[in-house]
Amino acid sequence: MTTQKIAIAVIGTLDTKLPEYLYLRSQILQREPSIDVILIDAGRSQVAHEAITIPQAEVLKASGYQNGDDSLQSLPRGEVIKTMIKGAISVTKELRDNGKIQGIIGLGGSGGTSIAAAVMRELPLTFPKLIVSTVASSDTSSYVGETDITMMYSVVDIAGLNEVLKAVIDNAAAAIVGMAQVYAARTLQGRTGRERKGIGITMFGVTTQVVDVARRWLDGQGFEVYVFHATGAGGRAMERLVREGRLDAVLDLTTTELADELVGGVFSAGEHRLTAAARVGIPQIVSVGALDMVNFGPKDTVPAQFQDRNLFEHNPSVTLMRTTPQECEELGNRLARRLWENCADPEVIEVWLPLKGISAIAVKGQAFYDEDADRALFAAIKKELEGSGIKTVEVDTDINDPTWSEDIARRLTNLLDVESRTLKGTT
Template structure:
């Protein structure tokens, strides 16, 4: 194990120095050998002997060409953005030099915004923890596709009291343990090629197909990471591709594209379906759950969709059948993103299950719509003509075991093709 474990603490020390010093003391109480790096991303420079990286250094790294006095004239939002712009390169440089093994922050909405923006730039599986007043609400803005852990502070981070002290003490113990676990993983070394890691996207309505593909891959020496296609899931998979952790992708369930196009609750953004193509990572793309758009509970469905084909998937999720026009648009999106981002067409294939793109889309089920599926398939075929990207069609539905195993087998062949 590394001779000394280091933990970075980032915060706004002009308003919350006392609380961060207490966090520092509790980290040291759990292990006095830990090196605590205090990084000040506050609005105003604060002097204290325990601060390692001072606010003027963070401000300078932001590229803001004026002094601290001028910074005070900016709006609160502008100041937060400026300090984020400085804190990110400061922390990334420390990380790239291996100078800390976990990072923690605590604060309200502004402090959380700064800490989270910094942490989102660190690799997945690197320990990240924020004690925050906003952790009990909608945290997707802060967490996005990353593995930031958020702990609700219960009370405001505004002075020390028995409740906040107990919460901070828990957080300190957690970050020390996380840092030690991370260093232990580093000491064990990274896994070798004997475990080639594959990403698969899955939804409840494509689970049988995904499971059949996963089990075939596992029987044949691969390790499989399954991603729930809820927006963050697709982004997380593609981030792991970008960071070099995945050898191949079986993008079985591209339903996030439907939410992006139509306005559902699980969009993954305009970069979805571009990363593996750009990185020349072998991938098979399919059309899982493109028969549906996702909303919350039935009473949250937008008024313009209330007369559409709606199914209550569970009390929290309502799904809506995509129309032929929407499916044509989805096919165009898939073809366009692959066509415009592909670097090695031979390593990407699109597989189409002609008898249904989800368990809801097979004959006799609520979303069965042959015309809509045909519009989707035709747009993909036409959009990928002359691109070198192969389109494979199967007379089966997406959850058919033979189809799923064939995809898995072909992905393994593409990975071998890349290696040859």
């Protein structure tokens, strides 16, 4: 059986944590002596040790910093970290792009974690990434983002080796070795690509019914379906997979993250949401699922200025707030503008509008039913898309009615066929 040489990048601030990193290196090699450990120094000051593969000076040079190590010492800590992040990203991406590493691991407090995480966020999804960190038991969203970084809590500070820290590092070493071996086997077998066309779908609890029907139908047609929970990170993850070329079409049924971005809810996906598929030019059908709501945490965390609004406790941890007609008008403008401003091919983009309700609780008789708000949303979208070449489709049903679920999924596959015929005609 053919085997592949495996290498693991170990990245960190060796001027402050060299003993801990040397221990991590030894544990990786103890589990698999044939592995190459590429030790990368992203610290503030230069350190000399025979185990260091890529020294700090090389990382600093890769950052483009021109003033040398002596000048670096006078910079504020935050600027040093930004500089070393830039160099470490350059060095590590080159290693990965050339197939020279099959995994990456780091150790750190907040500073070391910031460096390691920033590097890992630039690496492709499903490439093995692990950080042992003192901040792993808190909110790690700023470190992980929309990626698949694995974070392991160090329990004690990474400041001197002791029984607990050694055991944690032992576990981490075993984990990254196993992850790298599986990744190497997968790439060796040629299983990094997709055997089926991939379709991304966005979903929320209040749009689950339409997504489930569409997902099952697409799966039955031989597509690989990726469902993204529209909680901010979910939307960003889908956008990232589109940019990485890992999705062939998007059924963006649940665009609720735009409402959180506009009003200040907890599930914003940021200003780049709803741009990737349009820019890449892959087929997409967009709808307005859950734009009737802004998401907050427990009811007592809803900002004071919203306490008199129409609030709905989805569960003890999630409170929803109904969007107003004015907010819906702006949401319609934003949704439409992001599509046509980033549009590479309007022929493969459509916006479908379910006229009788845009979520499970926005239909007649439910807490968020508001005809004026929905009309403002639909009117803004149609007006903004006039002359853009992007088609709008109105359906006389609510978003979760199963009678239209297969129709919208089937239409997306038709758009994929159109794109395929167009591409063949241009080759």
